[in-house]
Amino acid sequence: MMISELMPLYLSLRLALTATFIGLLIGLPIAWFLGNTRWKGREVLDSLISIPMVLPPTVLGYYLLVILGRNSWIGNLAESLGTPLVFTTRGAIIAATVVSIPFFIKTARAAIEGIPSNLLDAARVLGRTELNIIFSVVIPNAWKGIAAGLVLMFARALGDFGTTLMVSGGIPGETLTMPIAIYNAMLAGNQAAANRLALIMAGTALLVLALINGLTRQVGRKRKR
């Protein structure tokens, strides 16, 4: 019971952490771009990025399946390289990232936009390059919002069900994450297992979030903010 029930948990955590990390790498530059530049198409880009938040997860999963599956040029390319995207862990990571990144971008953008522009201007007057300003002014001032965005992104990736199921199937040991395991147990009428798994998942999620919140408070105290 132990190993086979903990495997979905391990897969879920691994997936959520990977998606969060990738989301941070991709999302932070986008959030900065949306928050700091004056490009006319900003709001259009913002709406496009928000689409995964509004679409029903299964619809999103269906579209991803079509875009990444064998019948598309992306999927075909991936297959020919021996690394198919659908029904694999890779597909699950892509699905989880797509689904959760809008939460991060929106929150991080708001935090970045909230930085008083005179701070940025002061840095510019002092001769700092834009790149330098990102690391020395923008991030230190917006880090709380960015951290909040990370938490949201992690939570969303951890709890994703419909999209990952559609794109990566529920392959035991590979893509059978906790929400899918709970769903399968429920479908099979195994209420005891479903309840157990649901409890483990809820407990783990709370623990992780409590840890992150604690860390945020700690770091905030050290920096006296």
Next chain:
Amino acid sequence: MFKIINRILSFVVLSLISIFLITACAVPVQNTTQPEKQPTTLTIPKLRIAAAADLTLAFKEIATQFEQETKIPTEITFGSTGTTAMQIENGAPYDVFAAADVSYIDGLNKKGLILAGTQQLYAQGRIGIATLKESNLSIKDSQDLADNPSVKKIAIAEPSHAPYGKAAKQALEYCNLWAKVESKMVYGQNVQDTLAILRSGNVDAAIIALSISKSDEVNFTLIDGSWHAPLNQTIAILKATKQEENARKFVAYVNGEKGRVVMKKYGFLLPSEFAKK
């Protein structure tokens, strides 16, 4: 100017909220959406049938004939047998349950949810290996599934709650191939979903029910019925039904002459020709 726009906007928003609240309270309790669209006769309520996914083609035909003959409207929901049984346990309001395996009906019987004496064996199902006609893959038998290098992914229904998936796994275990093919497996929620996965082109082959394979769509190779426990498809009337008489008529139709013609057409084994194990 701004004040006027403000006022208009507030008025519009408040009106919309009010309209939503009023209409939400006024909506009568509806039946959940069903795939079958029938002209609703206000006097005769629909007969609600829950059927296993492998009956998708066969039961749609039987239902149409049944309705024409008896003028009793029907509403069929297809799904995996295990899931439907679980829903019935939790109060799903069906009149008739046509399962793909007798064990689920027995389970419901033990919980007192089946009308006594209405349980009937009506067919035995067959499984086979299917590949899309457009793919040039040809699979001769299950050994081919394991050995053919172009077969990278195979879809079956989820064995824990779909009888046809369980039979597929049993057949592969019988041939000592399960260990080899397990890493290639992708699981559908029911046998119809498994066919959908095959259609999407993202798997190379699938093991599905004979009854849902269409010869213009898939290449189908039957799997020997002795390699898996027989799929004893059992139908029963649920105790909670409010239309016992109509339900009895439907069950009699399925197991009657005309129903059996349709079942045979879709490859089911009839009670007279069962392979006994």
